[in-house]
Amino acid sequence: MSYTFHVDLRGIVDLLSHHLYASPRVYVRELMQNAVDAITARRVGDPGAPGAIHIYPPESTGDGTLRVEDTGIGLTEAQVHELLATIGRSSKRDDLGFARHEFLGQFGIGLLSCFLVADEIRVRTRAAGGPTVEWIGYGDGRYELHVAPAERDRPEQGTTVTLVPRRGAEHWLGRDTVVEIASLYGSLLPIPVQVDHEAITTGLAPWENDPAEPAGARRERLDAYSQEVFGFSPFDVIDLAVPAAGLRGVAFVLPMPANPTSRVAHRVYLKQMLLSEDIERLLPEWAFFVRCVVDTTELRPTASREALYEDALLDEVRDALGDTLRGWMTRLGRTDPRGLQAFLRVHHLGVKALAVHDDEMLRLVEQWWPFETNMGPLTLAEFRERHGVVRYTPSVDEFRQLAAVAAAQGIAVVNAGYVYDAELVSRLPDVDSDIVTEILTASDLATRLEPLDPDVELAVRPFLVLAQRTLDRLGVQVLVRAFEPASMPALHLLDGDTALAVDLRQGQEQADELWSSILGTFTQGRDERPQLVFNHRNPLVRQAISTGDDELTTLAIEGLYVQALLLGHQPLRPADTAALNQSFLGLLARAMEGTR
Incomplete structure (x- = not known):
């Protein structure tokens, strides 16, 4: 025997509106998303259709409500039932006759986010050639649907959404708050947005290139954007593009050192609507020295549309953006060596972390990054040219022991005791089979005296x-x-092996009988001193x-x-x-x- 699930609609509304989203402010974004989608759908059949979104806060409406009007496609009574009253319905393709990926959000679930700040949602909508339909949803899960009376008839095609604030949430609907939120999420939308007749949408997006804009003026514009959004004037700006993901954007190179273990977040737009200011894992882990702002049409957002869905396409984007950053560093080495050296002085850790696994970056490090040696600071390429064999010590302590004496004997040695350095030097033969590397130990030096x-x-x-x-x-x-x-x-x-043997013997002397016997298995037959x-x-x-x-x-x-x-x-x-x-x-x- 089979049964049908019984859904508590009030519980579903509570789940979606109070637990799916991180903050009540997303309701403004959801309303703008629905309006943009409606206008996009209308312009499929009528490219010249008007496109505008007007938001009127309580200061304008005068009755404490917030009203959002658009000139979109509008909905019929059947579509209202389907899209606003069927929770879980995720397709707009059939209902609006337009490809799903062209839309920013989902009418039904997105609209429910408004219950974060409202007890009642009123929708007045009119499709082409149809009557005005009114839908009223309540926070307890009820809704009403009917044809609007003549006095509330919409004169033109489109939709009006009105929110009646819940007690204690009135401040979320205030003019200043709505202007701030709408500017955050919608300032780069291709469709004009106004709040109380104040324009929210601004000029060129950071990733846009205006042929009439001189290169210097564009750089000044991007520097100002980086200062405003990220709080720094960038060392350089790198254009990003991944056509497979419909991605375009810019990466701002930090002018100061960044902690490799620190959390790195980027600003991501979905079809020019801000998805989040806090997107992680957009770039490879080694690329902690840039902050990005990108727009994408194909990457999938999560249900709350506050993060990106981890899938094969995002992996592809991550690799492609990593390739772009590597290419920028390589070009910098060819065209501006001083600029590359200045960049490496600030961000050598990130480049060396990449070079551990990347041959192209290893060649860049060999050519441009100066290592500490007992013959003075030298790049690995200079060291190899002057001394042939690349001898190195894998720890700073060993270098300090051996450096002066080795230099006096005419033995050049590289200090590879800093993070990643020993791995990089040992990998040099991987990129050039003619390179010979050799670890110089204390025992080796003793035999050379x-x-x-x-x-x-x-x-x-x-x-x-x-x-x-x-x-x-x-x-x-x-x-x-x-x-x-x-x-x-x-x-x-x-040397390192001798130090380990000494430590084991000391531990054996200080441990109890059981641990002494265990450590003895490691020191048996060894007398390194x-x-x-x-x-x-x-x-x-x-x-x-x-x-x-x-x-x-x-x-x-x-x-x-x-x-x-x-x-x-x-x-x-x-x-x-x-x-x-x-x-x-x-x-x-x-x-x-x-x-x-």
């Missing part, structure tokens, strides 16, 4: 044994090498090697070890601080003894 002659190595062995015994408790491996600069007595080397490399070319180190006083040499070894930590920007552990104190106080005591 000059070893000692055999006789010198034999002479420093007692010092090396003493230094290793002194620093064993601090978990450090000691080497003696000769390297530049000679002014640096010791170099502390710690940081390296402390004494510089045999440094006069102080040679003096410590030859002093013949083990106590004094031990104090010097501890002091030089801590100094190397500080030069490498390494944190001091409690044991390191104790070694520093012991060395400082011991050396101070020895110095004081010499004054007796």
Whole structure:
């Protein structure tokens, strides 16, 4: 046995008018949408038909009501039943004889938004060759329908909607409020709109190009629009177009850095009626450095017409707009290198985020964005041209450790420790197979330092044994090498893998038995330790090697070890601080003894 649903009309009205829309102000938009649709439908058969929308607030009507008049197609009695009294009916094609996608909204559901501010909605409408029909809807779900008496007959084809405000909502119908809302949603409509005889529709839309308007004047107009709407004067303005979605618009490039994680919203119009000022996900996530205003004829709005429906077409639009922004950056590099460099100084994070996955943007970054290197700021293209192999460190700490010593040995290295940089450098061979990249680790640098002659190595062995015994408790491996600069007595080397092994061993020592055994599985068979490399070319180190006083040499070894930590920007552990104190106080005591 089958049954038919019983619908509580009052509940449906409450649902649509109080829970579908985010704010009562949308009622003005819905009334204008219905009027525009009616005029559009009339002009199909009569292109020369008049097109105008007049809104009269209570200050004009004098009876507390708000009235909206249009010169549209009007409705017959049957169409009123179908469109205003059948909730869920979504087609205008058959009833008005016009393609569905040409319309902004839906008469029935859109009109119900007026119950946000009204207890009673009166519709007087007249189709061509027919009588004037009156429909009165009430907030409790009732409606009346009849042919209007002669005294309320409309003299011309079209529709008049009158709202009787609900108690407490009168301010939503006031003149100033209606002017503000109508200007927000309808200022760019192709059909003139007036509120109390004041024109709401304005001049050219931002996406419009007037052949008679000079390029400089258009840029001034768009700069002024951006300042008014978004609050900034743009770095540049980019024209947007996606014909498949009937989309046209402009993107305003922010003149200041933007947070990549911040929420990015754009201003979107549907057939020149504002859909929302707060549309997200119109652009790819990496394009957080622009704010857009666009108009579309084909993208689908949600039921409330306050957001865009996520579908394949929106995905296509998102990709196409991303391609447009990439093309703009590429053209800027060809035609205005200084402008591109200025743009990158502000928005390099967004460009680098894109370059992680986009070869064209990676080429742009390689060519134009200066990286920090131990040879000074250089683009990757300049670095490769001068030094061949692109050696880099994947962390800032490693770069700080190695930069000066590597430079003194003639080894150029890029600091790729900032966000996205290591990924970008490692991807360079993807865009050019001739490019060679190489990570420079602390261990690699140690192998590049000059070893000692055999006789010198034999002479420093007692010092090396003493230094290793002194620093064993601090978990450090000691080497003696000769390297530049000679002014640096010791170099502390710690790469990422060694740092991880050290942290695991420290965690194992501090954890309980269970966790200690678990961490032990990761450290078993591994004995990586940081390296402390004494510089045999440094006069102080040679003096410590030859002093013949083990106590004094031990104090010097501890002091030089801590100094190397500080030069490498390494944190001091409690044991390191104790070694520093012991060395400082011991050396101070020895110095004081010499004054007796």
